[in-house]
Amino acid sequence: MTAIDLRSDTVTKPTDEMRSAMATAEVGDDVFGEDPSINELQERSAALLGKEAGLLTSSGTMSNLIATLAWSNHGDEIIMGTEAHMFWNESAGQAALGGVQTRLVPNDSQGRINPDDVAAAIRPSGNLHFPRTSMICLENTHNRCSGGVLTPEDTKSVGDVAHAAGVPVHLDGARIFNASVALEVPPAELARDVDDLSFCLSKSLSCPVGSVLVGSQDFIDNAKRWRKMLGGGMRQAGVLAAAGLVALDTMIDRLAEDHQHAKRLAAGLANIDGLTVDPESIQTNIVFFEVDEDLGTAADLIAALNRNGVLVSYPGKQSIRMVTHRHISPEDIEEALSRTSAAVRELRSAA
Structure with missing residues (x-):
């Protein structure tokens, strides 16, 4: 049985075109600013997002941490949503390495934060x-x-509040191009009212590694120092940038396919007794659903899914996440739904 891997779009592998570009990439010492492939990727990324400059980093987590370090001093406080990736999934780097504390305001079901909550939280x-x-x-x-x-x-509603108080806005835009495709809005428009943002090459864009941080030239000049301090000053890394350049040309428009597959996946899951999801809420390539307690916990269903050849992840006791990506076909979606039904029946018969 071939596994259907819905754990994350980070499991994507580079395309043949990326591999070819990596093999022939023109390279140089990036710490000296001499890698032409990296320079091109940084310049194109910044232009695409309407910013002055860019910086290649090893990961989205590194980009987000660098932004925190660039804007903050020890003893400062940063504000983010209760469900923020930076809070849940980045090993408390802001506290451990930045010496800053995090203040949380509520996210709604779509991930928005209320500008009034932000205004009240700003010290x-x-x-x-x-x-x-x-x-x-x-x-x-x-x-x-x-x-x-x-x-x-x-974004503007929060940016206006922050900027009125003299506070910069960082956007964790790991999947910003998914948002751009879903909304049919240029990525620069989504980035217009933030001071800097990061996006991942290694998720839906299918690159093997990397993230790009973009912002003003002064911000990126400062960010370079923090990247070096964190051990992220790479040398002939143009082989990685080459894959990113291919991704910007070939991987963005196709994200609409992933979104279609996610919506079909959610609609199918909603028809499985014991699982709860609102298909109308799915906008991009991530599907969360809840497991009824009479079936057991999310961990119980995940174990049953593993036995049936479906790989997933989960963020909580009763929640499971499935993520569509380049390697998931319409046939995989239908097979995943069939296998999920079988896993649920397995749990129900054992109850």
Whole structure:
């Protein structure tokens, strides 16, 4: 039985065109700014997102941490949503390495945060009892909110509040191109009201590794120092950038296929007794669903799914996540649904 891997779009492998580009990439020492492939990727990424400059990093986690370090000092406070990837899945790097504390405001089901909540959370300046609010963090698409997207208006509403208080906005845009395709909005428009953002090459874009951080030239100049301090100053890494350049040319428009597959997946899951999901809520390539307690826990269903050749992940006791990507076909979706039905029947018969 061939496994159907829905754990994440990080399991994607580079295309043949990427592998060829990597094999023939022109390279140089990037710490000296001399790798032409990296320079081209950074310049194209910044232009695509309407920013002045870019910086290749090893991962989205590194990009997000660098942004925190660039904007913050020890003892500062950053604000983000209760379901933010930076809070849940990045090993508390902001606290451990940045010396900053995190203040959480509620995310809604789509991943939005209320501008009024942000305004209330920003610390008033001049009070020595309070930490300084150094950064507001947004996420688009929102991982833990079923891949929900932020519209340009959603982002502007928070950006206006932050900037009125003199606080920069960082966007964790790991899947920003999924949002762009889903909304049919240019990525630069989604980035217009943030001061910097990161996006991942290694998720839906199918590259083997990498993230790009973009912002103003001054911000990126500062970010380079922090990248070096974190051990992220790569040398002849143009072989990685070459895959990223191919991705920008060939991988963005096809994301619509992943979104279609995710919507079909959600519709099928909704028809399986014991599973709960709202298909209308699915906007991109991430599907969260709940497991009824009479079937057991998410871990119980995951074990049954593994036995039936479906690989998934889960963020909580009763929640399971499935992610569509380049390697998942329409036939895989139908087979995954059939196998999931079998796994649920298995649990029900054992109850």
